[in-house]
Amino acid sequence: MKQTRQSRLKRDISSEWFHALVESALDGIVIMDDKGRILDVNPAAEKIFGYISEDVIGYTVSEKFIPLSKHRTYKDGLTAFLTTEGKKNIDCRVEITAMRADQSEFPAELEVISISPETSKIFIAYIRDISKQKQAEQDRLQYAMNIKKTLLQTILAVSRTVEIRDPYTAGHQRRVAHLAANIARDLDLSEERIEGIFLGALIHDIGKIAVPSEILSRPGELSPEDIGYLKVHSQKGYEILEPVNFPWPVAEIALQHHEHLDGSGYPQGLRGDEILLDAQIVSVADIVESLTAHRPYRPAYPLNEVLAFINKNVDRLYDRDIVKTCVQLFKKGYHIDAIDMDELSWLASLME
Numbered sequence: 001m002k003q004t005r006q007s008r009l010k011r012d013i014s015s016e017w018f019h020a021l022v023e024s025a026l027d028g029i030v031i032m033d034d035k036g037r038i039l040d041v042n043p044a045a046e047k048i049f050g051y052i053s054e055d056v057i058g059y060t061v062s063e064k065f066i067p068l069s070k071h072r073t074y075k076d077g078l079t080a081f082l083t084t085e086g087k088k089n090i091d092c093r094v095e096i097t098a099m100r101a102d103q104s105e106f107p108a109e110l111e112v113i114s115i116s117p118e119t120s121k122i123f124i125a126y127i128r129d130i131s132k133q134k135q136a137e138q139d140r141l142q143y144a145m146n147i148k149k150t151l152l153q154t155i156l157a158v159s160r161t162v163e164i165r166d167p168y169t170a171g172h173q174r175r176v177a178h179l180a181a182n183i184a185r186d187l188d189l190s191e192e193r194i195e196g197i198f199l200g201a202l203i204h205d206i207g208k209i210a211v212p213s214e215i216l217s218r219p220g221e222l223s224p225e226d227i228g229y230l231k232v233h234s235q236k237g238y239e240i241l242e243p244v245n246f247p248w249p250v251a252e253i254a255l256q257h258h259e260h261l262d263g264s265g266y267p268q269g270l271r272g273d274e275i276l277l278d279a280q281i282v283s284v285a286d287i288v289e290s291l292t293a294h295r296p297y298r299p300a301y302p303l304n305e306v307l308a309f310i311n312k313n314v315d316r317l318y319d320r321d322i323v324k325t326c327v328q329l330f331k332k333g334y335h336i337d338a339i340d341m342d343e344l345s346w347l348a349s350l351m352e
């Protein structure tokens with residue numbers, strides 16, 4: 001007798017608890033049957049959807065809360081839920097597109113649970129309007145994109161500064177950057193690494209700013225002394241870029257882009273794996289671009305001769321895979337003059 005009274009009391013209390021929880025919840029709560037018919041909604045759901053409960057009770061969730069274009073997706077989701085008796089969907093939040101009374105759509109988070117899958121066909125859907133979070137996320141992405149775009153534009157400006165002092169190599173860094181990024185892409189490097197190689201290549205000769213302009217603009221062969229001056233540009237480039245906290249090894253690319261696998265390069269005479277892969281890629285792109293371009297003291301070399309030159313120096317000066325990838329790129333029809341800044345998808349997103 002005592003036990004019956006206790007369990008009735010407990011049932012009454014839990015029913016009151018349930019009611020209080022539903023009424024005061026900040027999340028929208030929609031109670032529905034196994035056909036998706038709305039049995040009740042709490043005040044938060046009324047506010048989210050812009051209805052009063054009398055407007056929606058007896059209608060289906062899709063009729064009132066789901067845009068027509070999403071009915072199929074919603075129906076499939078509900079069927080999946082009902083066939084698994086909700087067990088697999090417990091604690092599973094999904095993002096949906098919901099619809100308000102005024103037909104406006106908004107992103108929402110939805111979680112459906114079954115009160116008692118064995119005995120009852122009543123389901124509770126928790127709905128949260130996440131428009132503000134989505135907007136904030138969008139704003140953050142846009143902000144990051146703008147910063148990245150500004151960074152690219154700044155690097156391009158710096159790149160031009162070097163080329164103004166070195167008129168014979170105008171556009172050299174841009175063409176090297178494009179070729180190096182294409183090689184990196186064909187080597188299946190990550191998007192982030194390709195970005196670093198592109199940006200590093202774009203300013204790999206920045207140290208030339210420390211080379212007297214009469215040496216840079218002097219037509220004819222350079223004297224050994226001039227070449228000595230010119231060689232300091234790798235080290236100077238490193239010194240200029242090293243204090244900048246780039247997320248890529250931009251300073252190292254400038255420092256190492258004249259190193260060779262056999263240690264015959266400069267300024268450090270690094271060998272093999274001591275040279276960063278990123279710098280090795282820029283090094284191959286650099287030599288190919290330089291030799292195929294016209295200089296006041298020599299004509300441009302034909303592309304096939306330049307490719308033969310890098311092939312001949314595989315394993316001695318240049319990495320085998322990089323050279324192979326570079327040669328294949330040209331065989332596929334790549335043109336070194338064809339600077340299409342939108343070609344790489346990541347760059348296209350920067351240029352939006």
Ligand SMILES: [Fe+2]
Nearest residue numbers: 204205257258
């Ligand atoms: Fe250089």
